[in-house]
Amino acid sequence: MRLSWWEGKRWVVAFDILVAAGLTVLPFLEDKGPAVKWTSVLVSLVVFGGFVVRRRFPLVAVAVTPVGLAFPSLQIMIAAYTVASRKGLRWQALASAVYCSVVVVVWPVPRRDAYSWPEALASCVLFVGAPMMLGLWVYQRRALLQALRDRADQAERERDLRAERVVVAERRRIAREMHDVVAHRVSAIALQSGALTMTAPDEHTEQVAEVIRRSSTAALTELREILQVLRDEQPGEPSHVAPALSAVPVLVDDARATGLDVQLELPDPVPEPAPAAGRAAYRVVQEALTNAAKHAPGQPVSVVITADADELVVEVTNPREATRRAGEAPSGGSLGLVVVDEKRGRAADGGVPGSGYGLVGMRERVSLAGGQLEAGWVEDRFRIRAVLPMKVAE
CATH class of the missing domain: 3.30.565.10 (Histidine kinase-like ATPase, C-terminal domain)
Known part of the structure; x- marks a missing residue:
């Protein structure tokens, strides 16, 4: 068994254990309860195990209802609600409704008179129909909330995608402007300073022109990598040392x-x-x-x-x-x-x-x-x- 069977919550595990223990021990607390024998202990363990795992295996809880040591009305109500809330309006819920109704009507209990049809119908409605209707409502509500969460998540993802597309388009626009304006101007500076280095009238002018040429060339290198970052979603490593x-x-x-x-x-x-x-x-x-x-x-x-x-x-x-x-x-x-x-x-x-x-x-x-x-x-x-x-x- 895993904790995910109980929605990942420890208090849910503790609640199911308490419910199963109560359903198991309750018959022994009655004045005319069954004698404690190894068969009664075995039956109690079967009921206990079936109701502990009822959230993961609701049909198991339904199946063990006839082996209860007392009239299983409470077990049937819990099992019918669990199946409906977990499976919804499917064949499992319909089969469980028929099965639980049969158990309610024909379960062997000492009584002077047999059930009349009105009593049997009322018992089926009370112990099976009402819990199942409540379980179906919980199932539909859970499905609706999940659909709303999925729709919200999808809307958020679409919004992020639209924002990402806008950002990519803006980055490429900036890259085009930088290439058309800045790169052109810096390239002209590098060319003119290189020409001035070759035709400088004195050594000082040559040194200054060479510094300008090196600086503009380095600026072009860094600008090219900035343009790569702006245009590419996954740019490579920069070629120059940071x-x-x-x-x-x-x-x-x-x-x-x-x-x-x-x-x-x-x-x-x-x-x-x-x-x-x-x-x-x-x-x-x-x-x-x-x-x-x-x-x-x-x-x-x-x-x-x-x-x-x-x-x-x-x-x-x-x-x-x-x-x-x-x-x-x-x-x-x-x-x-x-x-x-x-x-x-x-x-x-x-x-x-x-x-x-x-x-x-x-x-x-x-x-x-x-x-x-x-x-x-x-x-x-x-x-x-x-x-x-x-x-x-x-």
């Missing part, structure tokens, strides 16, 4: 090659945080250096990375600009600094527009890695400070 904390020195060297004054302090040896924390730290430094190059060209930038057993701290700071138009507030919401070019009489911000989502993206990355990000002015320096866990939280 950025990590160990790649920060290379990132700083590329920034220095563009003319940015960057000071890097990194533990030796370089710590190995959780992959998510390492990627988040790399992206924080990358975004902070990009903002500094756009909004504060010529200003020194300090990148300090410290780590202990529990936390990885990334701190990027730069001072306020030395020259600013009178009454002009810092531009932008990130490293919002504007340096005035005295010769050209305009802000030397490089003409690079910001997306406005730099800090938002950094906060999201750090939050997904389980850390916290702080950004704002501290005295005369703008500071971005990210605190990341060294290990993945259990």
